[in-house]
Amino acid sequence: xxxxxxxxxxxxxxxxxxxxxxxxxxxxxxxxxxxxxxxxxxxxxxxxxxxxxxxxxxxxxxxxxxxxxxxxxxxxxxxxxxxxxxxxxxxxxxxxxxxxxxxxxxxxxxxxxxxxxxxxxxxxxxxxxxxxxxxxxxxxxxxxxxxxxxxxxxxxxxxxxxxxxxxxxxxxxxxxxxxxxxxxxxxxxxxxxxxxxxxxxxxxxxxxxxxxxxxxxxxxxxxxxxxxxxxxxxxxxxxxxxxxxxxxxxxxxxxxxxxxxx
Amino acid sequence: xxxxxxxxxxxxxxxxxxxxxxxxxxxxxxxxxxxxxxxxxxxxxxxxxxxxxxxxxxxxxxxxxxxxxxxxxxxxxxxxxxxxxxxxxxxxxxxxx
Amino acid sequence: xxxxxxxxxxxxxxxxxxxxxxxxxxxxxxxxxxxxxxxxxxxxxxxxxxxxxxxxxxxxxxxxxxxxxxxxxxxxxxxxxxxxxxxxxxxxxxxxxxxxxxxxxxxxxxxxxxxxxxxxxxxxxxxxxxxxxxxxxxxxxxxxx
Numbered sequence: 001x002x003x004x005x006x007x008x009x010x011x012x013x014x015x016x017x018x019x020x021x022x023x024x025x026x027x028x029x030x031x032x033x034x035x036x037x038x039x040x041x042x043x044x045x046x047x048x049x050x051x052x053x054x055x056x057x058x059x060x061x062x063x064x065x066x067x068x069x070x071x072x073x074x075x076x077x078x079x080x081x082x083x084x085x086x087x088x089x090x091x092x093x094x095x096x097x098x099x100x101x102x103x104x105x106x107x108x109x110x111x112x113x114x115x116x117x118x119x120x121x122x123x124x125x126x127x128x129x130x131x132x133x134x135x136x137x138x139x140x141x142x143x144x145x146x147x148x149x150x151x152x153x154x155x156x157x158x159x160x161x162x163x164x165x166x167x168x169x170x171x172x173x174x175x176x177x178x179x180x181x182x183x184x185x186x187x188x189x190x191x192x193x194x195x196x197x198x199x200x201x202x203x204x205x206x207x208x209x210x211x212x213x214x215x216x217x218x219x220x221x222x223x224x225x226x227x228x229x230x231x232x233x234x235x236x237x238x239x240x241x242x243x244x245x246x247x248x249x250x251x252x253x254x255x256x257x258x259x260x261x262x
Numbered sequence: 263x264x265x266x267x268x269x270x271x272x273x274x275x276x277x278x279x280x281x282x283x284x285x286x287x288x289x290x291x292x293x294x295x296x297x298x299x300x301x302x303x304x305x306x307x308x309x310x311x312x313x314x315x316x317x318x319x320x321x322x323x324x325x326x327x328x329x330x331x332x333x334x335x336x337x338x339x340x341x342x343x344x345x346x347x348x349x350x351x352x353x354x355x356x357x358x359x
Numbered sequence: 360x361x362x363x364x365x366x367x368x369x370x371x372x373x374x375x376x377x378x379x380x381x382x383x384x385x386x387x388x389x390x391x392x393x394x395x396x397x398x399x400x401x402x403x404x405x406x407x408x409x410x411x412x413x414x415x416x417x418x419x420x421x422x423x424x425x426x427x428x429x430x431x432x433x434x435x436x437x438x439x440x441x442x443x444x445x446x447x448x449x450x451x452x453x454x455x456x457x458x459x460x461x462x463x464x465x466x467x468x469x470x471x472x473x474x475x476x477x478x479x480x481x482x483x484x485x486x487x488x489x490x491x492x493x494x495x496x497x498x499x500x501x502x503x504x
Contacts, residue, residue, distance in 0.1 A: 020420060027418035030428035031469070034326035039285050042266040118323070119287065208426040211323045262422040277463060290471070292449065302383035305462070312461040314383075318390045320445055320453035320471050322426045328467035345383050 044130025053103030080143030156245025202259030
């Protein structure tokens with residue numbers, strides 16, 4: 001008797017979880033339509049075209065990999081190796097490079113506020129929204145053939161599974177096995193293409209819970225914070241390597257961001 | 263200075279769909295910050311007011327509204343304006359696509 | 360003729376000088392109300408009649424109370440206004456939309472909700488008031504949550 005009550009309860013719970021999932025999907029669809037992401041894209045466009053720094057230059061001459069000033073599809077091909085910098089770069093690392101070279105801005109000034117708040121997003125965040133938005137519909141295809149790209153991918157993979165810190169956590173502790181979740185959020189298994197694709201195709205993203213636009217560098221930083229590890233340096237080789245590992249794993253997915261997340 | 267707005271007006275099912283995004287903090291009395299929110303939103307079709315709205319701080323940050331206007335034709339002028347409790351305002355105009 | 364011209368000119372000047380703030384009314388009484396009943400009284404809709412002709416589309420569960428999407432359409436002929444009342448918010452009246460000739464009684468907006476509550480929509484048509492409500496869960500509870 002008791003057993004059957006328990007079975008019934010479990011079944012009711014399973015049904016509830018199904019309904020909940022459906023309703024949350026509906027919620028996510030409704031908030032995505034009319035997301036403030038478009039406002040961030042507009043502000044990003046203004047900043048892209050605004051002359052700044054000692055050279056009083058805009059970023060319109062910045063080469064994101066598709067040629068100087070070419071935005072269409074550029075984000076979908078990042079991270080990749082850049083010959084001029086002799087380094088694998090993701091969007092934020094490349095923007096920083098352009099701020100230094102095209103605009104002549106000192107690195108210290110350009111990185112003093114890379115993450116914004118709900119009152120005002122950072123320049124990096126606005127620019128990321130604008131540039132990523134110009135890749136909608138383009139399949140994610142980061143660089144994976146240059147020796148430095150291969151090296152970065154291997155480093156990213158190693159970092160993904162590398163356990164460290166006071167809790168002995170790795171990225172894989174949360175994102176390495178099916179069926180894990182935090183509250184109602186299912187955690188994607190990020191070393192598998194089927195799960196990594198939708199993630200890399202929707203970042204950067206607007207977070208409704210704190211009304212902020214967030215970039216991939218921020219997202220990786222936040223994972224390290226949650227793992228209780230020291231904060232990574234902005235646009236460091238380590239975070240770029242992780243970004244390349246994730247993006248290359250999810251490659252082929254058409255970009256449909258910037259996303260709108262809970 | 264008020265942040266950007268974005269508007270889209272399209273013909274759909276014989277009517278005009280208007281969707282407008284506004285940059286605004288919409289802070290509440292509970293947030294501990296000074297109360298700062300949009301109070302009035304107006305929609306004009308070819309210069310004539312068709313919707314007048316009064317809203318409170320319960321509208322989410324960076325408000326988005328969708329409206330529907332009867333009929334409509336390509337080139338119709340749609341204007342949406344807002345006014346907040348500090349007297350700041352902004353507006354945006356588009357023609358129906 | 361001169362007098363007419365002066366009158367017209369005066370009216371035009373007065374109209375031009377009218378500040379935007381004065382043109383836009385904001386019902387302080389209704390928006391300052393702390394109960395749904397007082398909010399309804401504030402907009403002159405103390406006892407609305409229940410109606411099945413007001414469609415409220417919203418997710419049953421909102422992952423975050425800061426952004427709760429609601430889509431509303433009134434199918435009551437002659438609807439001239441739609442008010443949105445969030446029954447458990449500190450100030451329940453969230454918005455009131457007046458629709459004039461040329462607009463359909465339809466709106467989609469995002470609101471903040473303090474907790475799980477009924478969203479009440481009140482429509483005015485032909486000088487009478489009608490209402491419908493829908494519950495939206497804001498906190499996710501349930502099994503093992």
